[in-house]
Amino acid sequence: MDKIFQKAVPILEQIEDAGFQAFFVGGSVRDYLLQREINDVDIASSATPSEIKTIFAKTVDVGIEHGTVMVLHERAGYEITTFRTEGNYTDFRRPDSVQFIRSLQEDLKRRDFTMNAMAMDKNGQIIDPFLGKKAIEGKLIVTVGNPDERFREDALRMMRGLRFVSQLSFDLDGQTLQSLKNNGALLENIAVERIYAEFEKLLKGKNRKKAFHLLSESGLYKFLPGFKSLGKTLEILQTLNIEKLDDPVELWVLLLVIGNIEDTEAFLRIWKMPVKQIREIGRLRFHVEKGTDFTEDKMALFHSGLNEAAKVTKIIAVLDHFNGNEAEWKVKEAFHRLPIHSLKELAVDGNDLVAWFAQRPGPWVKEEMELILSAVLREDVINRKTDIKGWLELCNRI
Ligand code: ATP
Ligand code: MG
Structure with missing residues (x-):
């Protein structure tokens, strides 16, 4: 044991x-x-x-x-x-x-x-x-008793079935699948929070592709919040190398991008997703659609941080059908090469600027700081107080 x-x-x-x-x-x-x-x-x-x-x-x-x-x-x-x-x-x-x-x-x-x-x-x-052991040996998901009855009792079981497909790489037994096809609409009785919890597990599972396939085949997807018109999107997702992704947020970004969903926040709010995660997905989507190359755009790399930049790079690779390992590695390198990794490390602060510019504090301070930050990141100037002051003079800014 x-x-x-x-x-x-x-x-x-x-x-x-x-x-x-x-x-x-x-x-x-x-x-x-x-x-x-x-x-x-x-x-x-x-x-x-x-x-x-x-x-x-x-x-x-x-x-x-x-x-x-x-x-x-x-x-x-x-x-x-x-x-x-x-x-x-x-x-x-x-x-x-x-x-x-x-x-x-x-x-x-x-x-x-x-x-x-x-x-x-x-x-x-x-x-x-x-006979659960037999089902496990045959890699089959079988309801205890009649599937129609069991799904009518608790429609969430249909989603649980698909998340187990994804987690265990099992198949749905024939009768169970047929019942999923017949009873999808019952999902509308289930609290979004419960569906979301199962769907996240489905997205994390190794065989999410198979689960997406069954979501399509059974038509169950139509009863997921906001998914009614996403049939084609789910089909496209199945043609991509989505096994490469490991964080569910990356899959949500793909769904939003491929599904051409207009309002990220409104869509994810229907799912009652935590606000922090909605924001992250919004930021990732922005860079994916812009096609940000973080090895070139040091400001974007600095502001996104390595974690999100790596996710964007991975998503773009999946969307464009190429192996993103090398691109991801290059982003990692670029990040470690950045002269600084947080604003606190910048050798000047707002007080220095107010003194040098002899101006009252205002929104301009933030703008100048961004300019300096960008120059430091591009290595146009060394991150040292005297160098930055010299650079500002050279640019005729002070
Ligand atoms: P996990 O490893 O993800 O926790 P689990 O099978 O343990 O999977 P739980 O949600 O923890 O899933 O449920 C524990 C057990 O309770 C299940 O194995 C199952 O026997 C039973 N169970 C859970 N949800 C349902 C449900 N909706 N209907 C019937 N039985 C359920
Ligand atoms: Mg459990």
């Missing part, structure tokens, strides 16, 4: 000693069988939240209404969720009620895909009533 599970075995034992059942469940069991890195182990138990709280000294109520309590053990937190079934879904997203139960099998049955509906006991024995 993996170390990360082993560390949590005492928790299962403590629950069992108190007379209840406890298992590892969900993504951690799936990732263990796939030999993928495991982020956090989820535990399911027949004990109710209040029973869990009597068993452990240190607990935190993280989602007690859904039956989840966090237990602190050896400086790590473990979420323990009570076995539960979900009542009727009348709004395609949330169960009308949640019921705690004592049966593991029933708990596994409410889960989305067979690969996510396995449990593992403290000895490493896998409990797999829905």
